[in-house]
Amino acid sequence: MNKVPMTVAGESRLRKELEQLKGEARPRVIAAIAEAREHGDLKENAEYHAAREQQGFIEGRIQEIEGKLGSAQVIDVTKLPQTGKVIFGVTVELLNLDTDEQMRYRIVGEDEANIKAGLISVTSPIARALIGKEEGDVVVVKTPGGNVEYEIGGIEHI
Incomplete structure (x- = not known):
């Protein structure tokens, strides 16, 4: 089975959701089913x-989370040696050389990605182009709209 990289924060978030589903949501829905059964005919019982x-x-989500946690390789970036290179878990400051737009992304696991929050998946085209590069390097990212050049302005190991 392939291990999927995940940050410590991502694992923590999934574990909290799993606890909530198992400890609160599952018992609540079981009680709702029991109550709906008491109302009689199940064929026409919308509540049931x-x-x-x-x-x-809920059961599907529990299985999904348990599967993700089972195949996760949790990486604590704060414990990795700082090499000055872009690696999983670092925050990268980029400058789009075509538009002079500056952006800041943290490279995270697939399940943690949220572009609006500045979190990009390690498997995204931008992250794949950045991995292994250093501050000051120029990278070319192939996008559906054509190639885009970015300069790496800074790397933070948070």
């Missing part, structure tokens, strides 16, 4: 069907 559907969603 809604609760069963919710139960299916």
Whole structure:
């Protein structure tokens, strides 16, 4: 089985969600199913069907999270030697050489990615182009709209 890189914060977030699902959501939906069964005929009981559907969603999400945690390789960037190169978990400051737009991204695991929060997946085209590069390097990222050149302005090991 391939290990999937994940930050410590990403693992913590998934574990909290798993605890909430198992400790709160699952018991609540089981109680709702029991209550709906007491109302009689299950064929025409909308509350029962809604609760069963919710139960299916919760159980599916629990399995999904357990699978992700089982295949996760948790990487604590603060414990890695600072090489001055772009690696998983670092925050990179970039300058788009075509538009002079500055941006800041943290390279994280696939499940943690959120472009609006400045978190990009390690498998994204930008991250793949940046991995192994150093401050001051110019990288070319192939995008659907054509090649884009970025200069690495800074690297932070947070």
